[in-house]
Amino acid sequence: EPEVTQTPSHQVTQMGQEVILRCVPISNHLYFYWYRQILGQKVEFLVSFYNNEISEKSEIFDDQFSVERPDGSNFTLKIRSTKLEDSAMYFCASSPALGGYTFGSGTRLTVV
């Protein structure tokens, strides 16, 4: 069964540093997403991406965040200058136009 692959599984970074989280969505899916889950809280939508541009973003997705599809397979989330409160699990997902999502196994980001 096709999978969404995320790397790394765990990243520790210093406050103020830039971090890039990587994802390989399912190849025939059209929509790509990033979600965030702070420990003990619910899963929150960050951004959706379609046809090489952002199709929707939440209020969490401020100027600190950016997404990119640098080639035909990868989909990245960049946090420019990390804060302690960015520590969370970050999930990448992909979907066809309608129907269910497939989630990756997540990247645990720890900002120290």
Add this chain to the structure above:
Amino acid sequence: AQTVTQSQPEMSVQEAETVTLSCTYDTSESDYYLFWYKQPPSRQMILVIRQEAYKQQNATENRFSVNFQKAAKSFSLKISDSQLGDAAMYFCAYRSLETSGSRLTFGEGTQLTVNP
């Protein structure tokens, strides 16, 4: 905006028994999906079951079934013959069908404990 509410932060069940997790949602749309996701301690998000709002028949997947009440905007998950491996956080989620590539909106989650 759509909202999803899970009013039970924690539930417990004896192994082999049946448990029902509650979920309500608020929307003005008529076409949407509802999902239940399971999140074990590994924190991976695993799809348990999906319901299309236009379908009157309740979805079932082996030991998992839903009670979908569209008028009441209720979507509960029933787990039959509970197993130790069912212990996890369970999230209810909503997705609009009226726009392509729409976001998932999650509830706060219910932590399920299965007692041997």
